[in-house]
Amino acid sequence: MRGLRMLTLSEFKLFIREPAAAFFTLAFPLILLFVFGSIFGNDRDPDFGNWGAADVMVQGYIGLIIGTVAFMGIPVTIGSYRQYGILKWLRATPVTSPTVIVAHIIVNGIVTGMGTMLLLIVGRLVYGLRTPEAPFALVGAWLLSYLSFSVVGFTLAGIFSTARTAQAVGSAIYFPQMFLSGASFPRELFPDGLERATRFLPMTQINILVSDLWRGDGLNWIAVMSLSLIGMAAAVIAFRYFRCE
Amino acid sequence: MRDVSKRYGDHQALNHVSLTIHQGEIFGIIGPNGAGKSTLVGIIAGLRDADSGKIDVLGKDVVAERASLRHEVGIQLQEAQLQELITVEEALRLYSSFYEHPNPWEPLLDDWGLRAKRKDRFGNLSGGQKQRLFIALALISNPKLVILDELTTGLDPQARRESWEHVERIRDSGTTIILVSHFMEEAERLCDRIAVIDGGEIRAIGPVADLLDNDTTTLRLGFTAPPTFDEYLLEGLDGVIDVGRTGEQINVTGTGYLMATVSHALAALKLNPPDIHMEQDTLEDVFIRLTGTEQRD
Numbered sequence: 059m060r061g062l063r064m065l066t067l068s069e070f071k072l073f074i075r076e077p078a079a080a081f082f083t084l085a086f087p088l089i090l091l092f093v094f095g096s097i098f099g100n101d102r103d104p105d106f107g108n109w110g111a112a113d114v115m116v117q118g119y120i121g122l123i124i125g126t127v128a129f130m131g132i133p134v135t136i137g138s139y140r141q142y143g144i145l146k147w148l149r150a151t152p153v154t155s156p157t158v159i160v161a162h163i164i165v166n167g168i169v170t171g172m173g174t175m176l177l178l179i180v181g182r183l184v185y186g187l188r189t190p191e192a193p194f195a196l197v198g199a200w201l202l203s204y205l206s207f208s209v210v211g212f213t214l215a216g217i218f219s220t221a222r223t224a225q226a227v228g229s230a231i232y233f234p235q236m237f238l239s240g241a242s243f244p245r246e247l248f249p250d251g252l253e254r255a256t257r258f259l260p261m262t263q264i265n266i267l268v269s270d271l272w273r274g275d276g277l278n279w280i281a282v283m284s285l286s287l288i289g290m291a292a293a294v295i296a297f298r299y300f301r302c303e
Numbered sequence: 304m305r306d307v308s309k310r311y312g313d314h315q316a317l318n319h320v321s322l323t324i325h326q327g328e329i330f331g332i333i334g335p336n337g338a339g340k341s342t343l344v345g346i347i348a349g350l351r352d353a354d355s356g357k358i359d360v361l362g363k364d365v366v367a368e369r370a371s372l373r374h375e376v377g378i379q380l381q382e383a384q385l386q387e388l389i390t391v392e393e394a395l396r397l398y399s400s401f402y403e404h405p406n407p408w409e410p411l412l413d414d415w416g417l418r419a420k421r422k423d424r425f426g427n428l429s430g431g432q433k434q435r436l437f438i439a440l441a442l443i444s445n446p447k448l449v450i451l452d453e454l455t456t457g458l459d460p461q462a463r464r465e466s467w468e469h470v471e472r473i474r475d476s477g478t479t480i481i482l483v484s485h486f487m488e489e490a491e492r493l494c495d496r497i498a499v500i501d502g503g504e505i506r507a508i509g510p511v512a513d514l515l516d517n518d519t520t521t522l523r524l525g526f527t528a529p530p531t532f533d534e535y536l537l538e539g540l541d542g543v544i545d546v547g548r549t550g551e552q553i554n555v556t557g558t559g560y561l562m563a564t565v566s567h568a569l570a571a572l573k574l575n576p577p578d579i580h581m582e583q584d585t586l587e588d589v590f591i592r593l594t595g596t597e598q599r600d
Contacts, residue, residue, distance in 0.1 A: 143383030
């Protein structure tokens with residue numbers, strides 16, 4: 059346990075020192091908020107079920123931050139740890155691979171949480187975001203979404219041997235979802251065909267889960283089930299194929 | 304270890320290797336690149352599994368008691384790095400937290416000349432400082448066996464010599480050391496015994512002196528002599544293999560008591576060349592003869 063605690067602490071410090079990672083999880087969502095917030099404001103809008111544009115966008119950005127960490131951050135970090143022999147070195151110590159993975163999931167979870175909190179606080183102060191209808195269920199939904207996606211990130215890192223390939227594959231998964239899942243543009247603005255075609259993207263499921271709970275539309279069980287399945291399938295693959303060198 | 308084999312696809316990395324390493328010695332594993340050195344120490348360190356054979360390390364089976372051996376074996380890995388942004392002190396603190404009875408890391412800072420660098424990030428350290436940190440990390444578990452894989456590759460000669468002193472200090476503290484190297488000079492200087500490995504097989508094993516001192520060891524003797532000297536007088540002397548002349552320089556190769564034999568013959572001719580000198584085979588020559596390859600650095 060001491061090993062896990064020290065490893066988590068150490069990885070947290072290293073994460074904070076990495077300017078790019080801190081930018082994408084902490085600053086990037088705020089920039090999006092300011093850009094689109096200044097264009098659309100946050101007046102109640104019948105198109106968004108009487109919620110404001112900033113409300114709806116922030117609901118999407120929650121999934122966006124999770125996706126950024128899971129598909130862009132984790133695969134690159136772990137890929138480079140493998141390339142530089144850091145994983146191999148850890149393997150020569152009594153620390154087990156699950157300990158290493160759990161430490162990274164905790165650290166990235168804390169950072170994702172920090173980025174989300176910052177977004178919510180600033181959104182509330184600047185655009186007067188409205189309070190979620192089901193805040194506690196929302197925390198649970200966030201946790202499920204984060205765990206599911208971060209395990210996928212580890213699977214990518216585990217299967218693809220270098221940071222470069224992991225980054226390429228991570229980007230291929232991340233960017234289309236960033237634009238098509240409602241994470242950066244509200245799905246309410248999509249034409250019907252596009253809306254239907256993109257409904258079952260994994261990041262769309264996070265978006266639906268989060269915005270339904272936020273707006274008091276109840277728990278979307280399809281989203282809960284699909285995110286759980288994705289996480290479990292990824293965990294099985296990661297467990298079988300994760301390599302340290 | 305007995306009869307250990309390991310295959311990667313078509314490549315037979317180790318072929319029925321057996322060897323014993325004594326407690327408290329510096330055991331060298333030398334061989335050209337791709338000879339199987341890293342595979343061998345990877346198996347000893349429990350980082351890879353052998354396909355067949357049985358390995359005991361410190362009296363424990365390397366597969367069945369892997370978890371316990373992790374506490375007793377320290378390893379410095381070939382070309383392994385740390386995170387660029389981690390500081391020296393953080394790395395030592397972190398790695399010491401993995402062990403139940405770690406060496407205190409503060410004295411290690413002093414032992415390995417890292418105290419002034421304790422707040423520096425790994426990425427800003429020089430090659431020599433990185434290597435010293437790696438040794439300190441390999442020692443932090445207070446190990447009974449330390450594996451140093453290509454410790455001095457990429458270091459300048461000054462830093463390399465410093466590393467050698469460090470390795471001797473570890474041995475003097477009672478720790479057994481396995482030193483993987485492709486620098487013959489290093490093995491010759493440091494190791495109590497060495498194994499020359501090539502193509503996944505052990506070509507020679509034993510104390511360095513034994514490997515150098517066998518019947519096939521060739522001696523080379525040189526001196527200058529006036530043009531009137533007939534070098535063919537030396538041919539046919541006991542132990543002389545070949546005699547050659549380049550201008551005034553005479554070169555004799557042979558075995559056994561070559562110096563005594565040649566000096567005696569020259570004295571009979573009233574010749575006493577002041578520059579007469581003899582060279583012995585180095586471990587490098589032995590290495591090249593055993594592996595049939597030039598070293599590929």
